[in-house]
Amino acid sequence: MGGDFAPFEALKGGILAQSEMTDCQIVLYGIESELEQIAQDEGWDLSQLEIVDCPDVIGMAEHPVRAFTSKPQASLSVGFQQLAQKNIHAFLSAGNTGAMLVGSLHVVKPVEGLDRPCLTAAIPRMEGHPGILLDVGANSDCKPEHLQQFAVLGSLLAKALYNLDTPKVGLLNIGEEPEKGNLLSKSAHQLLAATDTINFVGNIEGRDIFGPQADVVVCDGFTGNTIVKVCEGMYYRLAKRGVDDEYLHKFNFKHYGGSPILGVNAPVIVGHGITKSDTFVKMIELALDTVKSDLVSMVQSSMKALQQDNLNGQ
Numbered sequence: 001m002g003g004d005f006a007p008f009e010a011l012k013g014g015i016l017a018q019s020e021m022t023d024c025q026i027v028l029y030g031i032e033s034e035l036e037q038i039a040q041d042e043g044w045d046l047s048q049l050e051i052v053d054c055p056d057v058i059g060m061a062e063h064p065v066r067a068f069t070s071k072p073q074a075s076l077s078v079g080f081q082q083l084a085q086k087n088i089h090a091f092l093s094a095g096n097t098g099a100m101l102v103g104s105l106h107v108v109k110p111v112e113g114l115d116r117p118c119l120t121a122a123i124p125r126m127e128g129h130p131g132i133l134l135d136v137g138a139n140s141d142c143k144p145e146h147l148q149q150f151a152v153l154g155s156l157l158a159k160a161l162y163n164l165d166t167p168k169v170g171l172l173n174i175g176e177e178p179e180k181g182n183l184l185s186k187s188a189h190q191l192l193a194a195t196d197t198i199n200f201v202g203n204i205e206g207r208d209i210f211g212p213q214a215d216v217v218v219c220d221g222f223t224g225n226t227i228v229k230v231c232e233g234m235y236y237r238l239a240k241r242g243v244d245d246e247y248l249h250k251f252n253f254k255h256y257g258g259s260p261i262l263g264v265n266a267p268v269i270v271g272h273g274i275t276k277s278d279t280f281v282k283m284i285e286l287a288l289d290t291v292k293s294d295l296v297s298m299v300q301s302s303m304k305a306l307q308q309d310n311l312n313g314q
Helices: 008-020 032-042 065-071 073-084 096-108 144-162 183-193 221-240 277-292 295-314
Strands: 027-030 049-052 091-093 120-123 131-134 168-172 199-204 217-218 257-261 268-270
Touching: 008 032, 008 277, 027 032, 027 073, 027 168, 027 277, 032 049, 032 073, 049 120, 065 073, 065 096, 073 091, 073 295, 091 168, 091 257, 091 277, 096 257, 096 268, 120 144, 144 168, 144 183, 144 277, 144 295, 168 183, 183 199, 183 217
Parallel strands: 027 049, 091 268, 131 217, 168 199, 168 217
Antiparallel strands: 120 131, 120 257, 257 268
């Protein structure tokens, strides 16, 4: 029920994905009568999908915490409860991002040893797999320890999705030298350099985000969200002017499907509000890959180990 084109595009995406993917069962949380009416009007077959009737909806502009409290039968509320109870393996939506974060934090819960989960974004590169940027909006104000945790999370995601044995991890900064930057970046650099479980390659400047210097780029959520919005703005303005370039097309968010919320006890994928059916298919593919890779278990083990290492180092 979430997104600018809900529920039509989400329903269409679910039907398309279920027809293509025989190794998963897709469950739709929403107002069943609306879904059935759309399917009847469009001549779509819903027999392969499981539908859980949820009479309420959390709107895009609603206050996330109040909405979860006042609408326990909303599609997001029920979906997160089902995820926490392990009745489903992954949950995704293009709805209220704040509500997705609230559900992840307060229903599914952060993994033990992690201070703050984070949002990720795929960064297009000229060749090979995309890079990973994190955090991109969940945490505007961060401590050095948070960036250290993001680095471990991003490294694990790169291993799980792109099969990289030792992904290169860079810290976004205003210069390559370790002494450059503000207090946060200087302290974070020291922590990352001392973290044995990642392949830290040092500071990465903004101009190098799209290059081969790092597979994972770490920053605070304020900076990361600004970068993502700049990229989106550049893409839409050039595309609107008719620029036809293979690399430019890689900046279209629909190729990536959504952003995983890393650091919670089950896979959660957040989609763009303007997501349409083909991108919902990509979101479901991403969720399925996350489940198959057992990424959550990898994160749980790594966070416990990192917490113990930091305690031993004090």
